[in-house]
Amino acid sequence: MKNKFTLMLFASIALTNLFISCDKDEDPELIEEQELITTVVLNITSDSAANQTVRWNMDTNQTPTISLQANQQYQVSVSFLDESDPADTEDITEEVKEEADEHQVFYEFSGVSISYTSGQGDVSDSANNPLYLNSIWTASSAGTGTARVYLIHEPTTKTSTSRGGFGGETDVEVDFTVVVSE
Amino acid sequence: MKHFVPLLLLILSVSTLKGQSCVYTIEGRVLDLHDNTPIFGAIIKIEGSDLFGQTDEQGYFKINQVCFGQAKLVVSHISCDPIDRTVTIRSDVKLNFELEHHINELSEIIISDDGLNQVNSSVNESQLNADQLTRLSNQNLAETLNSIAGVSSLKTGSSIAKPMIHGLFGSRVAIIANGMRMQDQEWGADHAPNVDLNGFESVQVVKGAAALKYAGDTAGGMILLSPERINLKDSLYGSTVLNGVDNGKGGSINTRLTRSFDNGYFISGHLNTKQFGDRQAPEYNLTNSGLKETSLGFRLGRTKILKGWEVNYRRFQNSTGILRSAHIGNIEDFLRALESNSPLRIEPFDYVINSPKQEAIHQNFKATYFNQYSDRSKLKLDYNYQISNRKEFDVRRGNRSAKAAIDLTLKTYDFLGSIQWKKDFEWNFEWGVNALLQDNFSNPETGVKRLIPDHQKYQAGTFLTGNYRPSNNFSWEWGFRFDQVIIDAQKFYDTSNWISREYNIRYAEFEQKDFGTQILTNPRLNFSNISAQTGFAVGIGESVETTFSYMLTQRAPNVSELFSDGLHHSLASIEYGFIGLQKETSHKLILGINTQNKFLSIGIDPYLNRVSNFIFIQPSGVELTIRGAFPVWEYQATDVLMWGWDANAKINLSENLKYNINAAYTYAQDILDAKPLIFVPPFSLFQQLSYTFPKSEIEIEMAHRFTATQSRFPDTNFRVNRIESGVIVQQEVDISTPPNGYHNFDLYFLLPLAKSNFKSTLRLIVQNLTNASYNDYLNRLRFYATEIGRAVQLQLVFNY
Numbered sequence: 001m002k003n004k005f006t007l008m009l010f011a012s013i014a015l016t017n018l019f020i021s022c023d024k025d026e027d028p029e030l031i032e033e034q035e036l037i038t039t040v041v042l043n044i045t046s047d048s049a050a051n052q053t054v055r056w057n058m059d060t061n062q063t064p065t066i067s068l069q070a071n072q073q074y075q076v077s078v079s080f081l082d083e084s085d086p087a088d089t090e091d092i093t094e095e096v097k098e099e100a101d102e103h104q105v106f107y108e109f110s111g112v113s114i115s116y117t118s119g120q121g122d123v124s125d126s127a128n129n130p131l132y133l134n135s136i137w138t139a140s141s142a143g144t145g146t147a148r149v150y151l152i153h154e155p156t157t158k159t160s161t162s163r164g165g166f167g168g169e170t171d172v173e174v175d176f177t178v179v180v181s182e
Numbered sequence: 183m184k185h186f187v188p189l190l191l192l193i194l195s196v197s198t199l200k201g202q203s204c205v206y207t208i209e210g211r212v213l214d215l216h217d218n219t220p221i222f223g224a225i226i227k228i229e230g231s232d233l234f235g236q237t238d239e240q241g242y243f244k245i246n247q248v249c250f251g252q253a254k255l256v257v258s259h260i261s262c263d264p265i266d267r268t269v270t271i272r273s274d275v276k277l278n279f280e281l282e283h284h285i286n287e288l289s290e291i292i293i294s295d296d297g298l299n300q301v302n303s304s305v306n307e308s309q310l311n312a313d314q315l316t317r318l319s320n321q322n323l324a325e326t327l328n329s330i331a332g333v334s335s336l337k338t339g340s341s342i343a344k345p346m347i348h349g350l351f352g353s354r355v356a357i358i359a360n361g362m363r364m365q366d367q368e369w370g371a372d373h374a375p376n377v378d379l380n381g382f383e384s385v386q387v388v389k390g391a392a393a394l395k396y397a398g399d400t401a402g403g404m405i406l407l408s409p410e411r412i413n414l415k416d417s418l419y420g421s422t423v424l425n426g427v428d429n430g431k432g433g434s435i436n437t438r439l440t441r442s443f444d445n446g447y448f449i450s451g452h453l454n455t456k457q458f459g460d461r462q463a464p465e466y467n468l469t470n471s472g473l474k475e476t477s478l479g480f481r482l483g484r485t486k487i488l489k490g491w492e493v494n495y496r497r498f499q500n501s502t503g504i505l506r507s508a509h510i511g512n513i514e515d516f517l518r519a520l521e522s523n524s525p526l527r528i529e530p531f532d533y534v535i536n537s538p539k540q541e542a543i544h545q546n547f548k549a550t551y552f553n554q555y556s557d558r559s560k561l562k563l564d565y566n567y568q569i570s571n572r573k574e575f576d577v578r579r580g581n582r583s584a585k586a587a588i589d590l591t592l593k594t595y596d597f598l599g600s601i602q603w604k605k606d607f608e609w610n611f612e613w614g615v616n617a618l619l620q621d622n623f624s625n626p627e628t629g630v631k632r633l634i635p636d637h638q639k640y641q642a643g644t645f646l647t648g649n650y651r652p653s654n655n656f657s658w659e660w661g662f663r664f665d666q667v668i669i670d671a672q673k674f675y676d677t678s679n680w681i682s683r684e685y686n687i688r689y690a691e692f693e694q695k696d697f698g699t700q701i702l703t704n705p706r707l708n709f710s711n712i713s714a715q716t717g718f719a720v721g722i723g724e725s726v727e728t729t730f731s732y733m734l735t736q737r738a739p740n741v742s743e744l745f746s747d748g749l750h751h752s753l754a755s756i757e758y759g760f761i762g763l764q765k766e767t768s769h770k771l772i773l774g775i776n777t778q779n780k781f782l783s784i785g786i787d788p789y790l791n792r793v794s795n796f797i798f799i800q801p802s803g804v805e806l807t808i809r810g811a812f813p814v815w816e817y818q819a820t821d822v823l824m825w826g827w828d829a830n831a832k833i834n835l836s837e838n839l840k841y842n843i844n845a846a847y848t849y850a851q852d853i854l855d856a857k858p859l860i861f862v863p864p865f866s867l868f869q870q871l872s873y874t875f876p877k878s879e880i881e882i883e884m885a886h887r888f889t890a891t892q893s894r895f896p897d898t899n900f901r902v903n904r905i906e907s908g909v910i911v912q913q914e915v916d917i918s919t920p921p922n923g924y925h926n927f928d929l930y931f932l933l934p935l936a937k938s939n940f941k942s943t944l945r946l947i948v949q950n951l952t953n954a955s956y957n958d959y960l961n962r963l964r965f966y967a968t969e970i971g972r973a974v975q976l977q978l979v980f981n982y
Contacts, residue, residue, distance in 0.1 A: 027672065027694070027695070027702065028624070028626065028632075028635070028636045028672050028674070028702070029626040030626075030674065030697050030700060030702075031626045031628070031629065031630070031631060031632065031674070032629070033629060033630065033631060034580075034582065034629030034630070035578060035579050035580070035582065035629065035630075037808050038808065040808070056808075058807065058808055059678075084699060092579075095579055095580045098580075099579065099580065102579075108905045109905070109908060110905045110908050110909055110910045111908070111909070111910070113908070146905075146910065148905055152511075153511065153577070153579060154577065156526065156527065163514065163904075163905070164518050167518075167526055167527070168511075168515075169509065169510055169511030169512075169515055169577065170510075170511030170512040170514060170515050170809055170810070171511055171579070171809065172808050172809060173511075173512055173514070173808075173809050173810040174808060174810075
C-alpha cells in the first residue's frame with residue numbers, strides 16, 4: 001500500500017512538472033543592442049573650403065575619403081551614432097560626453113603628416129584633459145594616407161601620443177583615406 | 183611511445199613475482215538483508231584451510247594471515263544454508279555480507295566491497311575518496327581531479343576550470359551527480375560545472391561511455407559524484423572543515439551533519455561557503471580574480487536493503503571575477519596584452535568582484551525510489567529537476583556594467599527509470615528509459631545579442647546493459663542505448679548573415695518573421711543516436727588483470743555548436759555556430775593492464791579514439807567591425823584520430839613510505855586537414871612521495887607535477903595592421919604557440935590532533951612551493967597573466 005502511494009506521488013510530481021513545462025513560450029523578443037555604434041561621422045569645416053561630412057558605416061563598410069589642403073586649419077568634429085534602427089538614430093556621442101573620464105578620442109595617421117589640437121566646443125574630463133570630440137587638424141605636406149579614429153573606453157592614461165600608451169579597450173577603430181593636396 | 187615499452191616490461195616482471203607470504207587480512211561485517219541488523223555468530227571460513235572468523239555481536243569478523251591468491255569463503259549461520267563466494271586476495275580486503283536469514287528457502291547473499299560499486303568492470307576507473315576530497319575541499323571539481331592520469335582541466339583564468347578526459351571536454355564529458363547528469367550549460371568552454379564537491383563523499387572517473395545508463399554521448403568520459411553512504415544505525419555524525427589560504431586572503435567553511443536511524447530513516451545536510459579576494463601571481467596581483475561561492479544541500483529518505491526513497495535538494499551559487507586585463511576591445515588591444523610581460527591593469531588587492539565576472543545559481547531537486555521486488559529484480563526511479571541561471575557581466579558603457587550581458591536560464595526535467603534483474607549469480611541485466619525536457623531562456627533585458635538562443639530540447643532514450651561474471655577472474659559487459667534528440671530553437675539571425683551564408687535558400691522553411699536587419703527563425707533539428715559498449719575483464723594468473731573495452735558513442739551537436747553568436751571579449755574573436763552540423767560518432771578502444779601485489783601496483787591504459795564528424799571551433803575568416811577587423815571562429819566538423827595512454831604505479835617502499843606516480847599522453851590529429859587539434863593536453867607526469875610517522879601518525883607528502891610543452895598545435899595566428907610612427911605595419915598575432923612546460927611542487931603536512939571523541943586533524947598545504955611563474959597551455963587566459971603563485975593553506979578538520 002505504502003509502496004503504491006510513494007510510486008503514485010512520484011509519478012504525479014514528474015507528470016505535473018512535465019506539463020507545466022510544456023507551455024511553449026511566445027516568440028522571443030527582438031533585442032535592441034544598446035551599446036552598438038554603427039556609424040562614425042566626421043564633420044570637417046574650414047574658412048576656405050566647402051564643408052565635408054564623411055561617414056564610416058558598418059553596413060556599407062567602405063573607407064571614405066577626406067580631402068584636405070596642406071597648411072590649412074580644419075575644424076573636425078566627430079560623432080558616434082547607432083543607426084541600427086533607421087527610424088530611431090541614437091547619438092552615442094552624448095554618452096561619451098557624460099562619461100568624459102572613461103573615454104578618449106584619439107587620431108592616428110599614416111602616410112600623411114597631420115597634427116591636431118583641441119578645438120572649439122571640445123569637451124574636457126574632470127582632470128581637464130581634452131577628449132578631442134572637436135579638434136583642429138593641420139596637414140604639413142601633401143600626400144595620401146590613412147586617418148584612424150579611435151574611441152577608447154577606460155584608458156589607463158588620458159595623455160599619450162600612441163594608441164598603446166592610452167591602454168584601455170578599443171570601442172571604435174575605423175580608417176578614413178586622407179588626400180592632402182598642396 | 184618510448185615510455186610504453188619499459189612500463190610493459192615492468193608489468194610483466196612484476197607479474198612473475200608471486201606474493202608468497204600469508205600476510206593479508208579479510209575483515210567485514212555480516213548483516214541481515216532485511217533490516218540491516220548485525221548477525222551474531224556467523225562463521226566465515228576459507229575453504230581448504232583452517233582459517234575462519236566468527237562475527238561478534240555487532241556482526242564484525244576478521245580473518246588474519248590469509249594467503250595471496252584465490253580464496254573461497256563459506257559463510258554459514260545456524261538458520262541458513264551455507265553460502266560460498268570466491269575472491270582473489272591481492273591486498274587486505276573488506277567485505278560485507280548481507281545474509282537472508284529469516285527465510286530458510288532463500289539463500290541469497292549480496293557482497294559489496296567496502297568502496298563503491300564499480301561502474302563497469304571492463305574499464306579501469308579512478309577514484310577519489312572522502313579523505314582526498316577533504317584535503318582538496320578548497321578547490322573546484324576540475325582541479326581536484328588533476329591528480330588522476332588522463333584528466334586535465336581547461337581553464338579560463340585562475341578559478342574557472344572544466345574537467346577534460348583524454349583531451350575531450352564539455353558535452354563529451356558527463357558529470358553524474360547522485361545518479362543524474364548535471365545539466366548546467368556544459369557547452370561553453372569558459373564556464374565551470376556548477377557543483378561543489380563538499381556535498382559528495384566520493385568521485386569516480388570513468389574514461390569513455392562506460393555507463394550507458396546515464397548517457398551515451400560521452401566519448402571523453404564520465405565523472406560520477408556519489409553522496410555519503412548512510413549508516414543504517416541510530417547515529418548522529420558530521421564534520422566541519424575550515425580552510426584558510428594566504429594567496430587571495432580567503433578560505434572556506436564547510437560543514438555537514440547526518441542523522442540516521444536504525445529503521446532506515448535519515449536526514450543529512452551540508453553547507454559550504456567560500457570567499458577569496460584577488461589572487462597573486464608570483465610577480466603581480468591578479469586584479470579582479472576574486473571568488474565567492476555558497477552551496478548547500480539536504481537529503482531526506484529511508485533506505486533499507488530492499489527498498490528505499492530519497493529526496494535531495496542542492497543549491498550552488500557563485501560569483502567569479504575574471505581578470506580585468508582580459509577584457510579587451512579589439513585585436514590590437516589583444517596584441518598589446520600579448521606583448522606585455524605583465525597584465526596591463528594591475529590594481530591593489532581587493533575582495534570586490536567587478537565586471538567582467540560570471541554569476542551562476544544552480545538548483546537541483548531530485549527524488550529517488552527503489553524497490554527490490556524479489557531477490558532477482560529491482561526497480562529504480564529517479565526524477566530530477568534542475569534550474570541553472572548563468573549571468574556574465576562585461577565592462578560596458580553608460581553604467582551598464584551592472585547589467586548582465588548574458589543572462590541564461592536553463593530548466594531541465596529529467597526522468598530515469600530502470601529495472602535490474604539477474605539470472606543466477608552470473609548474469610545481470612538492466613533495462614531502462616530516460617526522458618528529458620529542457621528549456622533555455624535568454625533574457626532580452628541584457629541589451630546584447632543572444633549568445634545562445636531560446637530553445638527547447640527533448641530527449642528520449644532507452645538502454646539495455648548486462649554483464650556476465652562466471653568467476654572472479656572473468657567478466658563480460660555489454661550495453662546498448664538509443665536516444666532521440668529534438669532541438670527546437672527560436673533564433674534571431676542578422677539578415678545579412680542569413681543571406682550571405684545562403685541559409686535563406688537552404689533553410690527557408692525555418693524562417694519565421696522578418697524584422698528588417700534581423701530575421702527570426704525556428705529551426706527544428708532531429709537527431710537519432712546509437713551507443714554501444716562491450717568489454718572484458720580477464721585475470722591472468724593471480725596478479726595480473728587485463729581489461730578491454732570498445733565504445734561506440736553518438737552525440738548530437740549542442741546548442742552552442744549549432745547557434746552560438748557573439749563576441750568573445752577575452753579572445754578578441756567572433757564566434758558563430760553552424761546550423762548544418764550533423765551528429766558526431768566516436769569509436770573508442772581502451773585497453774588496461776594492471777598488476778598488483780603487496781608492494782607494487784602498476785597499470786597502463788592505452789586507448790584509441792576515432793571520431794568522425796568531430797565538432798570543433800576554428801578560425802574561418804575575418805569580419806570588419808566598427809572596432810576593426812576581428813577573426814571569426816566558426817564551429818565545423820572534421821574527422822579526428824586520437825590515441826594516448828594513462829599509466830600509474832604505486833610502490834610501498836616500506837610500511838610508512840609510499841610512492842605514487844602517474845603519467846598521461848594524448849595525441850590528436852585532424853585527419854581531413856592533416857593538422858593537430860587545438861587544446862590537447864601535453865604530456866604530463868605527477869608523482870607523490872609520502873611518509874607517515876609510525877607513532878604520531880603525522881604525514882608528510884611531497885607532490886610534483888611536470889607538464890611538458892605542447893609541441894603539436896594548429897596555427898590559428900592572424901594578422902593586424904598597426905600604425906607605428908606614421909606607418910602601417912602588418913604584424914602577426916601569435917595566439918597559437920603553447921607556453922613552455924613547467925614543474926610545480928606541492929607540500930602537505932597532516933597532524934592528527936588530540937585523540938578524543940573527535941577525530942580532528944590539522945593540515946598544512948603549500949601549493950606551488952617554489953612560487954614558480956608559468957603559463958598553462960590549457961588556460962584560455964594564458965595570454966594575460968601567469969598562473970597563481972605560492973599558496974599556503976591551513977586546514978582544520980573536525981569529525982564528530
